[in-house]
Structures are given as C-alpha cells and as structure tokens.
Amino acid sequence: MTEELVHILMIDDDEDDYFLVSSLLDDVSPGQYKVDWAGTYNEGIAAIATRQHDIYLIDYRLGQYTGIDILRHFQQINYKAPVIILTGKGDYSIDKEAMTAGASDYLVKGEITAPVLERTVRYVLDEFRHLRAIAESERKYFGIFEKSHDLILLADCDKKIIDANPAALRKLEYSKDELLHLHMQDLFLEKEQGVEFVEEICKEDAITHIEYIFKSKSGNRLDVLVNANMLDEENQVFLCVAEDITQRKREEMEKRQQEKFVISGRIARVIAHEVRNPLTNILLAISQFKVEPISPNPEESSVYLDIVERNCHRINQLVTELLQSTRMMDLHPESVFANQLLIKTLEHAQDRLQLNGIKVEKNFMRPDVILQLDVDKMIIALLNIVINAIEAMKPNEGELTLTTYLEKDKVCIRIKDNGIGIPEENKARLFEPFFTDKTKGTGLGLTSTQNIILNHKGSIHVESAPGKGTEFVILLPQQ
Structure with a gap:
C-alpha cells in the first residue's frame, strides 16, 4: 500500500453514509485516507473544480440529479479521475449504466465492509495510475509517430504494411490507403533486398543501422538507414524506422x-x-x-x-x-617478436636519434609476442613514423616513447613524440599521397606506411594537437 495520504471526495446527500465510509477506512488503514464530504450536487461540482482529490465516491441518487450527471460533468470539463459509484442493492442496470458512463467501479451500499471498501479504493487507484501511464506512453508514441522526420512503418511478417507515419507517406509519395495495400518489399528498389530484409527481421528480431535503398511511387531513389525491431512476437508485427540519408x-x-x-x-x-x-x-x-x-x-x-x-x-x-x-603488395611474412621489431627500427634511425639528441623511452610488454610480418616492409613503415617524429622535435629536447601491449587479439604499438604536433585540419590528410607540410619530400612516406599496415590487415590512426606532440597508434593482428 502506498504511504502517501489519499484524498477522497464523497458526494452523498446522506451525512451518515459519509461518517460510515470515513470510519471504515480509518479502521482498516488509520491515517491513510482523508475523506471530504459534499452533501449536494452543486457542492460536489464546486469541489470537483478544485481538482484536489485522488478519487471520488459518488452516490447514484442526489436529489434531482444522479451520479451519472456527475460522470457526464467530468467528461464535459475533460477531467479524467477515478470514480466509484455507490448504488442501492439490486440496481444492476444502474451499475451497468455507470460503468458505461466512465465509472471505474461500483459498490452496493448495503454490502460495503471495511476490507471491501479499502481494497476497492486501492485497486481503482492503482488501475487508474496504470492506465494513465499507458495513455501517457501512447501520447508520446503518437507524437513521435506523427511528428518524426524519419519514415516509420509498421508491418507484419507476411510483408504487409499495416501503418505508416506522415513522413513515410510524404517521402514515399503514397496516400495512406495506397501504402496499406503494399507489401514491404514493394518499397525496395531491389526486390532481393526487400525479401532479405523481411526474412532477417522475422528471424533475428532486430536490424540495426543497415543501409537499404527504397523507391518512391514516382521511382525516385531513397537511401535509408534502417533500424527495425519486433514489437509483437505473437502477431509477428515489427516496427521499422528508416532515416532518409539520400541528401547526406x-x-x-x-x-x-x-x-x-x-x-x-x-x-x-x-x-x-x-x-x-x-x-x-x-x-x-x-x-x-x-x-x-x-x-x-x-x-x-x-x-x-x-x-x-x-x-x-x-x-x-x-x-x-x-x-x-x-598498390597491394606481395608480402613475405616471417616470425618476429613485436618488441624486437621496434628495436630493429630504432637501429635504422640510430644516427638521426644521436645527431638530434633524442631521448628514447621503451615501454615494452612482457612477455613479448610473436607476429607474422614482412619484417623489411614493416620496418620501413615504422621507420617513416620515427623519422617524422625526429623531424618534429627540437634538437636535444626531444623525447620519443615507444609502447607495446596486447589489446584483445591484437598487438598495439604506440609511437609518441613531444614535437610541434599536427594542426587539426591536417590530421585527416596525413595519409593522402603527396600531402606534406615539409619544404622537401614527396609526401609519400605516410601513404606507404598506411599501405604496408593495411596489407598486413592492421590499422593506424593518429592522435595529435599543436604544441602537444603526436602519437601514432598501430594495431596488428596477433598470429
């Protein structure tokens, strides 16, 4: 039971019934309920206008008015609240009329006991809160469905479209009625893609960020990024959200x-x-x-x-x-220890390192790991990075750090300098052929480095900022 105080408004022209209800609730749940009383229809209408109560107990007979009139008033002012109608014994037709008019439940006055009354109030409140949460979710969903710029489609595993939002109708250039007479694969430019899509969603329950090509009624191509999920397993209904990426x-x-x-x-x-x-x-x-x-x-x-x-x-x-x-190159792989590969690279750059007074720090993993590489070509690739690092650092102030470690099933090699760094606008172009900011050089060194690493099924990227140095990060598959 909730610990919050529940405010109840009882609209009944018999004050004795009010005292009875208050006593019953206080007996079973002391301090849990606060019951206010309105003795006439008009008093009840005035109290309802304040909207300060959690639930309403309304007697069916209120002089010249009835509880049904109160229910209709709720509808007129568009106020949704849980209402329990109190009826006399044997008024079953009235009970049915009250439920049809919007009552949450009814109680027969002659049969009210403390446990029955408290349980009914509690259940009606719980059900109302649950229905209100559902209504709020539906309202949010409807807002998303109607206002989304993405194409939203509901379809079943018979491939039939069962609903579509305005964006889908607009972009696909169909009327609602026309679209609901289509099957899902009719939207795909290539029929095979459509069949594959429906089979995939019905087997896997989800499709995430996959590009497809739709076609509009007039035959225009739509590049879309699709996310789809099964909404109803029993009825095999799935939701498809397609982002139009044609312009992008x-x-x-x-x-x-x-x-x-x-x-x-x-x-x-x-x-x-x-x-x-x-x-x-x-x-x-x-x-x-x-x-x-x-x-x-x-x-x-x-x-x-x-x-x-x-x-x-x-x-x-x-x-x-x-x-x-x-170009793709012929590789002649052989076994080599990862740390030893870097030591060999440093040996080729030893003269430059000494001439420029560069301090070298080696943070090598232990134990060492064997790689299958074309050693000569990989040394060329790493040497290009080391030479670039030497040229980026001030003589006698440079610090070159080489680090190796395992990252899942790959060997990670990090080559870091404390040089001038790379401007942001140049980072994306580092591996382009003939791109260089040096007065001398062809700009093919890093292009060749990237090509060698890619041919070894590895990857390379750079982390750098002006004045903060540069670090190349290389991942190579462990053999």
Whole structure:
C-alpha cells in the first residue's frame, strides 16, 4: 500500500453514509485516507473544480440529479479521475449504466465492509495510475509517430504494411490507403533486398543501422538507414524506422569527388615539380652534346652521361615510390617478436636519434609476442613514423616513447613524440599521397606506411594537437 495520504471526495446527500465510509477506512488503514464530504450536487461540482482529490465516491441518487450527471460533468470539463459509484442493492442496470458512463467501479451500499471498501479504493487507484501511464506512453508514441522526420512503418511478417507515419507517406509519395495495400518489399528498389530484409527481421528480431535503398511511387531513389525491431512476437508485427540519408549520401559523394579532384591536382603538381627538375638536367646535358664537336672529350662526355643517368634514376625512383605507396603488395611474412621489431627500427634511425639528441623511452610488454610480418616492409613503415617524429622535435629536447601491449587479439604499438604536433585540419590528410607540410619530400612516406599496415590487415590512426606532440597508434593482428 502506498504511504502517501489519499484524498477522497464523497458526494452523498446522506451525512451518515459519509461518517460510515470515513470510519471504515480509518479502521482498516488509520491515517491513510482523508475523506471530504459534499452533501449536494452543486457542492460536489464546486469541489470537483478544485481538482484536489485522488478519487471520488459518488452516490447514484442526489436529489434531482444522479451520479451519472456527475460522470457526464467530468467528461464535459475533460477531467479524467477515478470514480466509484455507490448504488442501492439490486440496481444492476444502474451499475451497468455507470460503468458505461466512465465509472471505474461500483459498490452496493448495503454490502460495503471495511476490507471491501479499502481494497476497492486501492485497486481503482492503482488501475487508474496504470492506465494513465499507458495513455501517457501512447501520447508520446503518437507524437513521435506523427511528428518524426524519419519514415516509420509498421508491418507484419507476411510483408504487409499495416501503418505508416506522415513522413513515410510524404517521402514515399503514397496516400495512406495506397501504402496499406503494399507489401514491404514493394518499397525496395531491389526486390532481393526487400525479401532479405523481411526474412532477417522475422528471424533475428532486430536490424540495426543497415543501409537499404527504397523507391518512391514516382521511382525516385531513397537511401535509408534502417533500424527495425519486433514489437509483437505473437502477431509477428515489427516496427521499422528508416532515416532518409539520400541528401547526406549525395553530399558525401560530392565531397569525395571534390577531394579526389584536389588530390589529383596536387599529385599532378608534385609529379610535375619532381620530374621537371631532373628532366631539365637531362635536357641540359643533351644540349651540351649537340654543341660539342663530333668527337667530344671523353671526360666531358662521361660527366654529361653521369648527369643523364643520375637524373633518370631519380625519376625512376619517384615513379617506384608512387606505385608502391598505393598498390597491394606481395608480402613475405616471417616470425618476429613485436618488441624486437621496434628495436630493429630504432637501429635504422640510430644516427638521426644521436645527431638530434633524442631521448628514447621503451615501454615494452612482457612477455613479448610473436607476429607474422614482412619484417623489411614493416620496418620501413615504422621507420617513416620515427623519422617524422625526429623531424618534429627540437634538437636535444626531444623525447620519443615507444609502447607495446596486447589489446584483445591484437598487438598495439604506440609511437609518441613531444614535437610541434599536427594542426587539426591536417590530421585527416596525413595519409593522402603527396600531402606534406615539409619544404622537401614527396609526401609519400605516410601513404606507404598506411599501405604496408593495411596489407598486413592492421590499422593506424593518429592522435595529435599543436604544441602537444603526436602519437601514432598501430594495431596488428596477433598470429
């Protein structure tokens, strides 16, 4: 039983009945109920207007009025409250009329006992609160259903649509009647997708964040992100909420196309710059051959030929780096300890570390873990990161931290520096081909690093902020 004081209004023209009800309730639950009395219809109407009571006990006979008139008054003022009608013995038709008019229950005066009265009041209050909670949930659901910008559909596992919200009707360009005559797979651009969707929801009970393609009545394509859940297991009714992502997908595609255009332009400029310089040297050397006598001096010829050969190698190296930075590569895996891999990488960078006075800290896991890698290629990948870190730190102030540990079934390698950090606008472009903020360099180092790691079924991301250093985080599958 609730510990809150329950306020009861009793509308009855017999004051003795009021005292009897008050006494019965006080006997069975002392201090739990407070009963107020209204002796006439008008007094009752005035007390109802205050809306200060939790439940109402109303005698059916109130002079020229009846309890049914009180119930109708509740309806007129749109006031929902639990009402118990008190009737005389044998007035069964009145009992039925009262329940039809909105009474929560009825009691026969001659049969009222303290336990019956208290239990009836308690049950009616509990039921009213329960129904009010249900009504509030329905109101909220109806508001969401009607006002949501997402497409909301109710369907059964016979694939028939049984309800749809206004957003669904608007975006799919159907009337309510037209849509309710369709089956769920009729909404899909590809029939196979629709059949797969319905079979999946009927088997799995839920579909979460899966993209599908709907079509409108006029045939327009709708890219949607679908969440669906079974609402009624017995009747196999499920709720489908589809977010229209058509515009977002279009914008993403346009953005990707623009980014590809920008990248293509940058690649063209870098290649033009990197190739033009050695080509200029080659052309100058050849022009010297043309102005020389038919039998030039062998020493001078050797100089010009060396220039041509050296610059041809330079062009060839650039093309090779470009191809290797983006293509799938042949790997020759072998067993290597994760910590030992980093030690080997540091050995390749030892001269640079000493020259710049970089302090190295190694936080290696114990015991070490064996990886299956193409060691030479992975050292190249890690060395690119280490060299970038060295160049980002001030000489004699740099601190390079290498950490390894297990993260579920993957080995995590973290390479952290205390350098200048990376601006936010550059972080997303770090692995793009030819992107670099250095005065020298092709911008292919990190592209190649990412490609090597991806070819090993690993992942790499960067955490950085200007002035706070940079940390590369690499995850590699444990073999």
